[in-house]
Amino acid sequence: MKKGFVQTENFRLLKEAEKIVARRGAREASLVIIQGKYGVGKSELTERWASENGHVFIRAKKVWTNRAMLEDIAAALGLSVRGMAKDVENRITAHLAVSMQALIIDEADYLADMSSASKLETIRDISDVTGTMVFLVGMENFPAIVQRYDHIASRVARIVQLHPLSLADVQATCKAKSDVQLTSALVEQIHRDCMGRMRLLLNAIANIEVWAEANDWAQVDVTHVKGKALCTDFTGHLVKRGGKT
Template sequence: MKKGFVQTENFKRLREAEKLVAKRGAREAGLVIVRGVYGIGKSELTERWAVDSGYVFVRAKETWTKRAMLDELADKMGLDKRGRNQEVQARSSGKLAVEMVPMILDEADFLIRSTASLPEVRRDITDLTGTMCFLVGMEHFPLKVARYGHIASRVARVVELEPLTVGDVKATIAAKAEVAIDDELIARIHAQSKGRMRLVLNAVANIETWAHANGWKKVEAKHVDGKVLCTEFNGQQLGKRRAEG
């Protein structure tokens, strides 16, 4: 599979939110929540966007403490991590204040715990610098943020990432597949994947394997009749296999 970044409809939603929030009145209201179901491609989309745009991208961890969060932010910006928490935070804030590039925090559900201590660290940095921050989480993440009014009041926009359209799937295949795939099969990939990027990429990988094994230059729907293009593990599948065994 080829490397490549696909500008899907979800990417367009992110860019539109960025443009709108850049024009905000209160500079501290620069928080954008990005939410979507699992497998839809949130991490791949936002990380590649960050890399291409020069933004700061950090994936939150369940084990994060305040210091671990500050150290990882400093790492991403190539800054010295030595010293007290406030010194490391000051270096990150200073660099962001000068460069004014957005931050993207993926797996942001890990930030919300019994207290708002980790979001408070982020708030300190973005309030001081006026930097835009994208928090990327699961579909119920906005409800977690809403528990903390002083954090929620800084949310300028919520971006809902949607399942891929047929056009998105076609663009993804054009950018990433090493073999040509006909439109009928593209529609089948879209249907079986339910518009989830993870499953689309799995389907492309499977089709490429079959194509290379059979010497197909272009894969048509009839070539893979009866084959499952992409599978998603669940408990029902496991139960079925045990029953069959």
């Protein structure tokens, strides 16, 4: 499979949200929630977006304590992690107040739950002090968790809903990533079978490339893959034609 990144419609939604929040009225309204179903490509999308724009990308961890979170943020910024947690936080805020780099935190569901939002409150403090934008990438129910905490929810400037991939997105991805030529009919089948999920789309391309290499196919059509499961879901279930399992 070819390397590279495809700027899908979801990528354009992120860029639009960034422009809108950059022009916000209230300085403290600097949080953006990015939500979407599993498999739509949230992590790859936001990590690439961060690298292209000089933002700081961090993946939250279930085992994070408040201190561990601050250390990971500081390390990503190239800052010392010595001293007390407050010392580390002060270095982070001092740096961001000057650089104004946006923070993108993937797996943000780990920052809060129905009983505690201490890590999310620390992120809010950093954002309030520096005015830097913070993009929180989570699952579909993450906004509902944030809404339980009014003092944090009031800082959310925008919620970006990432959509399933369109046919145009799938066409562009197949053209950019596949090492073998795919007919338009096959691309349409892939679009149906992957159910708008980037993870399944990439699995389908990888599967087709293996079959093409094994059978010396220069071009692959629906007739070549009839009866084959194009997409393999990460749960281990095979997604067959028409999305049936």
